[in-house]
Amino acid sequence: MNSPKKPLNAQRPSSEIEGKAPNHIAIIMDGNGRWANAKGLPRIAGHKEGVEALRRTVDACKTLEINHLTVFSFSTENWRRPKAEVDALMGLLKLFVKKDLKRLHQEGVRIRILGAQTGLPNGMHALIEECHELTKNNTTFNVNIAFNYGGRAEIVEATQNIARSVKSGQLDPESVDETLLHSFMWSSELPDVDLLIRTSGELRISNFLLWGIAYSELMFLDVLWPDFGRDDLERAVEGFKSRNRRFGGL
Numbered sequence: 001m002n003s004p005k006k007p008l009n010a011q012r013p014s015s016e017i018e019g020k021a022p023n024h025i026a027i028i029m030d031g032n033g034r035w036a037n038a039k040g041l042p043r044i045a046g047h048k049e050g051v052e053a054l055r056r057t058v059d060a061c062k063t064l065e066i067n068h069l070t071v072f073s074f075s076t077e078n079w080r081r082p083k084a085e086v087d088a089l090m091g092l093l094k095l096f097v098k099k100d101l102k103r104l105h106q107e108g109v110r111i112r113i114l115g116a117q118t119g120l121p122n123g124m125h126a127l128i129e130e131c132h133e134l135t136k137n138n139t140t141f142n143v144n145i146a147f148n149y150g151g152r153a154e155i156v157e158a159t160q161n162i163a164r165s166v167k168s169g170q171l172d173p174e175s176v177d178e179t180l181l182h183s184f185m186w187s188s189e190l191p192d193v194d195l196l197i198r199t200s201g202e203l204r205i206s207n208f209l210l211w212g213i214a215y216s217e218l219m220f221l222d223v224l225w226p227d228f229g230r231d232d233l234e235r236a237v238e239g240f241k242s243r244n245r246r247f248g249g250l
């Protein structure tokens with residue numbers, strides 16, 4: 001990823017206007033393990049049910065004037081989990097693509113998978129490429145899956161690539177500004193996040209979309225991710241609409 005990509009919509013989002021639905025919702029889908037534990041099931045069952053919640057959420061977003069949904073499905077820190085759980089999460093992404101890609105494409109959904117390319121198992125790169133290639137011209141809705149993603153790693157990789165471009169004489173250091181830095185990031189095609197939701201009651205950002213959430217409204221919900229449904233999303237969107245966003249102004 002050496003050349004800068006033009007950010008599609010990095011300017012202030014349309015939802016700056018009070019009362020409008022968020023243009024971009026990001027979700028930290030937390031609580032799968034606790035959901036499974038509470039039911040006496042293996043943690044992986046919680047992740048599987050989490051995929052169902054993701055399907056419900058995509059469908060609900062499409063009817064709520066939301067244009068982008070970005071979900072945290074595997075972090076650069078998740079490699080520390082037991083191998084069986086890591087393998088299961090990899091498998092769930094593959095299964096999601098296998099089961100849902102065709103339908104989402106027919107519905108006009110563009111899919112992006114963003115994160116570090118290194119360390120992914122065989123076949124994953126081809127799968128990611130297939131999603132990007134097949135859906136690249138779709139415009140009805142955007143599903144962005146952060147996979148092998150870390151906010152700091154994203155900024156480090158962008159900075160390395162900028163440094164390489166400066167070293168090779170392709171880039172003037174004076175031209176490095178917010179727009180240029182963002183254009184080198186994995187999330188270069190994502191607009192700023194309007195609303196960041198974390199489920200499960202935890203009050204943390206956990207290295208998610210550090211750049212894009214600079215002016216996000218934050219919501220921490222008590223529901224565990226596998227139980228998340230349309231009602232929860234609708235309540236969150238209504239709550240967002242009543243917030244007064246000032247972006248540092250008055």
Ligand code: FPP
Binds near residue numbers: 032051054078093225
């Ligand atoms: C956090 O819950 C959740 C994750 C680390 C993975 C999220 C993944 C999915 C919802 C399914 C994957 C979807 C795709 C499309 C690949 P946790 O396991 O940390 O829960 P806990 O805090 O209760 O233990």
